[in-house]
Amino acid sequence: MRKRSFFGLSKPCFHYELATDAAAEPAVIPTPETVTLYIKQELKRTSNSLKVGTPVKTGQRLALNADDEICAISSVTGTVCAVAPFLADYGKAWTAVTIKTAAGDTPDTEFSEASLEPSLESLNRYLAACPGEPAITPLMDERNPVHTIVVYGGNADLLIDTSLYVLKHSAEALNAGIEVLRKATGIENIVIVVPEESVQNYSGHLDARIQPFPRQYPFAQPLMVLFNLTGRLPDEKGIAPMGVHFICAEAVATIGQAFSSGRLPVEKTVAVFDKNGTRHLARARVGTPVGVLLKTFGVEINDQDKIIFGGPMTGKAIYSEDLPIGPDTDAILVQDKSVIPLYSDYPCINCGDCVRICPANVPVNLLVRFLEAGQYTEGADLYDLYSCIECGLCSYVCVSRIPIYQYIKLAKYELGRTLSAEEMNEQ
Template sequence: MGKGTFSGGVHPWDGKELSKDKPIVRLEPKSEMVFPMAQHIGAPANPVVAVGDAVLVGQCIGEAGGFVSANIISSVSGTVKAIEPRQTVSGAKVLSVVIDNDGEYKTVPGFGEKRDYKTLTPQEIRDIIKEAGIVGMGGAGFPTHVKLTPKNPNDIEYILVNAAECEPYLTSDYREMLEEPEKLVGGLRIALSLFPDAEGLICIENNKPAAVAVLNELIKNDKNIKIKVLKAKYPQGAERNLVYAATGRQFNSTMLPADVGCIVQNVDTICAIYRAVAENTPLVRRIVTVSGDSVKEPQNFNVPIGTSHAEVVEAAGGLVGEPKKIISGGPMMGVAMYTLDVPVQKTSSAILAFAEDEVEQYESSPCIRCGRCVGVCPSHLVPQKMEIAARLFDNEAFEKLSGMECYECGSCTYVCPAGRRLTQAFKQTRRAVLDARRKK
């Protein structure tokens, strides 16, 4: 069993009080919706509708482009307006299906019908999850049906629900646990039914006692589900650290959690499994936290995927003043966006708007070798030396320093007193190394 923590990590101000007591509000926007065909790791999906086609809520508009890929499902009813490259969260233009939303939310037949998962075979459950287009909604977007189909299913001993939500400001998972805990537990039961010998561990940081209490009540009769309370610190929710903190098992960048007998799923993903299997509702909506000091009324929304960020921010009362920075996701690993005019996708956990950009306030100065980066690195690397290698474009030295074990959590950059852009250098070098490997 794990000790509930790991060595390293940081404690930024968590900002969760802005939105943690705000109930989830369901949004039903009436405007144009954009569905990028690549919202997940793996091959992009292929559009299966044509311009002018009428679509319904729950209709597949993009079919998985391979095994590691995922379907894209329409979250609204209306007509297909265009199929063209559109700007996405990452800044890249991605082929997208654009739907003229009629605002009526007419659904496909059978949508939302209750179903007893116990009557389904494991293969049927996996197929439903695959059809529903479910991917890891914590940020990486790894297709869930692939995760649930490990090479050696009998080796899986734990299914971990990643409810750490260690990124500052994010409260979407927390609200979902408070408001729909039965869906979380139900989804976990379904996942466990695929692995009869596995144990379910709901991993929650100790700064969310209310969620722990609610879930404890629900699982008291489940022998194979436990709650593992973890120490609140960033990056507790990073897969490798979560598995270690909860089970004591370690794995590195070349391995998957399944290699140490674990499957890790985020809260929203587990709930999506429940909705897909027990309520015949594919992945068409997700919970998004809108927060930051430039948002008028920070709160949590249940948003149809494909909605423009601008529209979600409008629903939160709009922006106050002139924000300098807009972030999709948390402030530690999220992506800064120059415009709000991009669609919410499966992996969008939050929209943050800040009046000040902290990054521009700190000039980079010489490294004083204080060792803070070494102390906080959750992968036990030496970022100070990695940065020298990265600066010299010495990819070989970077790899020797185990630079590829870095998962870009940003802790080193957060603590660096010299304001050095360590994570940025590592991102570039890691991409360069991966590119070079691909060319071989």
């Protein structure tokens, strides 16, 4: 598929948070009565060995079957009280495991032996479902060897300050995680990207090369960082063939904590934004229902209010306070129904605002017409779908309120699924 590089960069007026802006100390959320964890694998009741009534320990690896690579990590000690199918984004079939918590924590010891000698196998088996959700599988792909690990010290969206908090308060764990990654992968070229105004805060404290990025949004977007590092953007095959792997700061700190202590971390740092825009920083067990966090900070949800996982530009709405925070949940944003910008099916009026705001100079007004019609391949071939860095600015400025960002994400997902199917057929 044809793809062109940036011709220039526009300069939106939004700015990221700085490390000095990050809240000093998060509120510790009490362990809830139940937690729900997702195993990113379809539930097949005829074969799974994880059943209701199974006792679990804190930090225990939970898989549908003992030999399965995909798992969740129990964040509490208790008993499995429900195992049910869960329909995730884009129709993905997952399994939801609900655990009724017991008083106190009994730590699982399986990981302690694996922590004595770091390896990619142990990282992938135990850490991939921990806070920050470290993506380990790409580091094991012999067909696309990784030569550079980018530790993501910024946050992709506005308002969110999880990575900044980790950078400021968990330097020791971060350095330990970097050392583990070096031992397990043999990769020496590790880069930490941070806001340029904060470089002096980290130089000499972190055991990796510091790479600054401008504070203006969307320069901390992973694809924007990739372009600034390499001068290129990925095509339909993704980042893997480029030899660069992204991993967020919290994930690296999680790795460091795990191998230093011999126990898997089970608590997640989450930023909570109430209806007034006030930011609260929380530390909660993975799997804690969203409603528990909102209640802690006095946030009341009324009919037609919106709860969003993530930031205002690229976050996704959820439909219930009972849904849990996951290992990758960095922020919860609540909008009052009176300020929610509604999407519509009103046609594009060719105002050109999306084209002018796009940092990658994608002809968005033309691209979205193909994506609305489900003509994803044509949109990618003719109008630079893969040049999109997924910043959401086009949706933000759209006068017609077309959900452009969602169309683009769906198109990339469907094309990726098609490509994977073709590769499977060729093998």
